[in-house]
Amino acid sequence: ELVGVLEKIFTSNLFDERFCSLDGLDEAKSITQFELLDTLSQLPINLLITSRPLHLLEDNVPTADHFSIILQDADIERLIEEKVRQIPTLKGLLANDEFKTWVVKAIIEKSSGMFLVASLQLDMLAVCVNVHGLRKAVETLPIGVEAMYQTTMVRVEAHSQAATAKRALTWLVHGLKSLKMDDLRYAIAVDPETFEFDRELLIDGPTLLSLCCGLVTFEPKSKLVRLVRKYYTAKDFLEPYLKREDPDPHKMMASTCVARLLHFNLHKLEDEENYFDIFDENPFFLPYSDDRWAEHSHLSVALPAPTRDFVFHCSRFPICNKDGDFICTGSSLHVAAAYNFHELLEEWFHPSCHPADGSQSQFPPPSPPDLDINARASDESTALILAADFSHAEAVRVLLNVEGIDVALGDRDGWTALIWAAGGGSLEIVEMLLAVVDMNHASSRNVAGCTALMLASSHGHVEVVKGLVREEASFISECGEALVEAAWGGHQDIVETLLGVKGINVNHVLKDGITALMCASANGHKSTVEMLLQHENIFIDYALPSGRTALAYALKAAKHDIAELLRSHGAQEPSADIYKNFIHNDSIKWWD
Template sequence: MSMGVGVGDILAVSNLARYIWGQVRDSYNQFNAIRTEEYGFPDTANRVAGLFLVLNEIARNVSEGQLSDKQTADLSSLIKGTSDVLEEVSVVLEKYKSLGQEIPTVDSKVEKVWKKISWDPDAIKDFRSPLQKAAESLATLDERVAVLQLDNDQLERHALLDWLTTLNFPAQQSLFFSRRQEGTCQWLLQLEEFKTWMSGSGQTLLCRGMPGAGKTILASTVIDHLRTTLYGGKIFVTYIYCDYRKQHEQTPVDLIASILKQRLRHHISIPENVRNSYRHHTNSGTRPSAEGIHALLLSTLSGFSQIYIVADAVDELSNSDQVRQTLLSILNALQKVHTVDLMATSRFIPQIAQELRDPLCLEIRASDEDVRRHVQGHMNDLAKCVLKISKLQELVVDSIVTAVDGMLLLAQLHMDSLTDKTSPKAVKKALENLPKGSDALDISYKQAMQRIEDQKPGFSDLAKRTLSGITYAYELLTVAGLRHALAIEIRESIFDEENLDDIEDVLSACCGLVNIDPETEALRLVHYTTQDYFKKFGSCHFPNAREDIAVGDLTYLLFDEFGEGWVWDSLEENDPNWPSMVSVGARLHDYPFLRYAARFWTRHAEGYSTNFHDKVGKLLVKFLIDDFKVSSVGQIVLERTLGLYFGRGVPSKTPMSGMHLATYFNSTDLMSNLLEAGLFAADAKDQAGRTPLMWAAHEGHDAAVKMLVHRQDVEVNTMGNRAAVCVQFMRTALAFAAHNGHVGTVELLLERDDIDVDSGGDLEGTLTPLTLAAVRHEAVLKVLLKHKDFVADKQYRRGAMALYWASARGRAGSVQILLERGNVEVNSISKMGVTPLSAAATNGYVEVVKLLLGHGDIDVNSKDRWGRTVLEYASEAAERPPRPPGRQEVLQLIRSAIRTRSETI
């Protein structure tokens, strides 16, 4: 709930009420417990008053919480009823308050009166009545709280699962298994090799097959078989479906997290270590590493005697970032800890067998019986002439079984090729010419494209625009997004809803080459071999596709709707300086192609930006000189990093220029041409006073930095505008690069002879590049210290910098690098008047303390600005709860160093 009042607060009220009422309700023992030690009268009245305040706070904010109308009404009613009872209790307490006015103790006479009240029904009936009401109200409140707590737990559970990963393999499993023809894939389940693997001996089974052999359908069958036959509390079956079109999403972290997500879906409650990790990372805005997710997964698997993992199409994982190798390595490591039976499917790639460490291997190909069942199952898709002649149906089945040679995808393509044959002769002729052999897939795709060409012009054009849009897209397009992309009208500035095509017509026009992804509800090509085919022959089928897509993207971004520029919404009514993304979310909802166009317009326009007089070039110029539309796009691409660019300050409608946006995308050709055409200055300022060079340095775009840094019209030491943003944004390009750990960018910037390496050192609230590197990135620190103008621990108006901050943050590696520099003042005093040793000791950084104590010039008896010694700092830190071991060890190190120094003297 808002204002810090939630289910936890209601539980606190419930517990406090129970405590107070319990004390008052019970006879003489409660009298002793309630009265205060000093004044002899219970503090219960004060507690009741405090309880009133908490109840009022909850009542005031319950309507603002995440509750349904009925929950809000019920809880408000209960709060009022409880409050009424408390009022009666407080009246009674006031009535008997005089009992406790004897000071300093309550004498025997008062105790006798209290006993009379406790045991005389007539004397206490007015007191017990409200207590009974309170108990009844509390019981009802407890029930409501339990429901609210359950709802709250469910909300957090869903949020946690979504946080782990957006991958949703159960949806894919349902779809893939539903596509299986009844009775197929049974041959694998009967093989001795499969039975051996399934016996639970912790082995790895690698199923390899040619493209289109039906490996994915086979994997879905195995998964269903395991879940059906091995169902039980001690057995866990999990799976992943790898996909070449989702390589940017299917990282090792997400893939391992998907297994953890499947595990937690069946967990009664979220384990505390998982919940703590979720809260820690969401609060800090970070993501766990693959190793961190692996550790969480391991902690949830201890109760299982057997674990089965099925990984489909591991060959489709990215090779560029060692994704497949990392995933398989983690799965192999899992087998060392638990009894894990791992099954993977793949094409024939020898390296995968090596990565799986000598697995059992099976060749996968659709059996003739599976192909036969598949064809028979789709017979109703053919013309009536086939359905009326049983012998013709048999001919279709036999011909396709013979032609496909175990390739189930090819069987489907052959069936698609027969759907427009309306006479027995046409069917027979098509069967005689079915493609066979190694080139069969390419030939089948070519034939499919010919069928598309032979459609009516409207359907043919729709299909080609759809296929080219999907083929050349840089990520999957949602159904809504693709429909909008197809509906773009060139030279129109307003989107017309009446130009939208029905998705069923789109799928029909594509002749079976496109389907809807079950996980993302996005449109995609039917198989990765389809993508391969269009990569080879796309220029033949779609000669102008790349240019048309670029024109479409820019036309969409130029719609009048986005002429409002950057939009902000107040998250809280009294805080207009804090932005939310409500209006941006509304834009993205109403214009579902907007996010894609905003993120990828530069990549689609690449190669067309050298000439601003052609079709794409004219649109580029029109878009980039329109600061309002540029800022609309910038707000979307910066969505997750808005705070890093503009903090809490409310920018104008046009906080950035087209030059800044081009720089953000590292589009150097476009940047060069914009400067050459005189459309922008190389040192153009955004609302926060930052130049394109500063944006490029912030992002680590070395190509853009290299293009800008040696231009005479670029000032390398420009600093952000303090009036526009928070003080920490007052950094030069070098400081931004150092802060974000961009080593290559730092090296490029240091090539400038006029670079100010100490920028920000004498400004309140800012840190120098060297200090920023010292507390964050050791690799950058080493590069900076090679520069002739750097002083490792220079004194500024704010006092000591690099060594102090590295020590205070526990960066042992940076401290060692600085100490090895040789010209560091280890006893320097910060603005706060504290030495590096005192800062490290206070925080219990053992390794840093050891490094500093090992320096010959360290003064273990040094005093800060107020005369306090390192020993005092260490002693106070060691006694401060919860007394972590590090602080205790630091204290011993300081004491030992002082003794050693005394003995030496």
């Protein structure tokens, strides 16, 4: 997506000169490095890339200029001078210039010219209280990044708050988004057994940084906390190191998140209107918990017990879409469907097959009270509608196997499970639903008048469109509408599919008064216009009651190449009134 955005920017006429900088190419995976170079080298830009030497990639950009940036001893010396000024004890111990020169030389040699290693080494020396101790510490400094990290973790493990430090490092290694200092402080201020927040366990930012012994940095402007990263990043080292002690870090993280949600009773939200106020009043770690609790749960080796218990007790949990927009409040059934906890749905509706603990227990797992497969959330969504909306095929499959499910129900705005699935491009779900719904339900419309076929066509989901039009006779009345939607977006493959439907009305006029040929002409989709003009039933001079034709729309939108194409196919010139009142009238737009 990002490359697509860059391509649009750099191929536009917005700028006379175009520059792009890509830092740390070496930190990407090997295949990504090649893909980025291949893509960016095709763009009309001046490109600056910084990286460790990557000789295998140089042949991919043979016309590029390569130059080396060499770290000088003086650069390391300046770093040491700056760090010494920040550490009072070192400043005093290095008052002797001769001794200071010896220390600086030793650090330069043992850091192998790497800023990160030199910085960590100085952090190690900060604990020295006399010259003798400092000399011994310098002599035993580890050499290289790996050894430096190992030694740093020995220091972390040595102090009484090692568990707190490692919990913080775990959040920074496995966190699903960047954390601000206060988010991290609140995430680790929890009881290690219950995961409940305890204000008395809060520690301040400087103390937290100190506990992590230089492995963590704080950015004052953004307030973000990050692991140090250069060449061989702290994350590369810490991920396997921490997993030796806790092989399932996401279990702890998911459990901490749901405990935070329970702390504010979000599982039984009393007033939907106050939902966002809760986050405004409690900004630390609560928004992260709400955004990421389910994802951490799915990344766990097995579904964490606190997550299972949390979902079970949800009665009015606020469900949001992927963009963070509030959708509705729902019960445990709706939460399990919306967040794809299909294993819970399976246990609740088919308990004999799936004991809660995975054993062969003769006792079925508990299910939520008043479990109703067609129960409605606050916006009238059913569990099936939510599962389809969020594109969770596994949850849809489980729900469709429950006796009594009504697949034709719609939410408050008339969106059925099929409409949501088609609009979202979920072919697997569409096919599952088409296997059980009748054609009347498949052709149902939402409040805005849109069908599943129209939405799939509008959003460019060609495989879904192909799946929906297999039963041509059932969808023939919708194909003309869908064709207008596809032409508007320039979805050529969908236009081609729909034009292949026998009996389609290629001149269909949507309720807002426009045909497929008019849409394609006004939006500049020349290939789509050419395809439409080849259809035997196309009426090139079809005019709306206002007198506007496809040629009038092309001229109004200044799509002169399309205007000439239409003229070459015999399109009649618009009337003088259309030229005056529409084409040359700057006070109105073509879509008005």
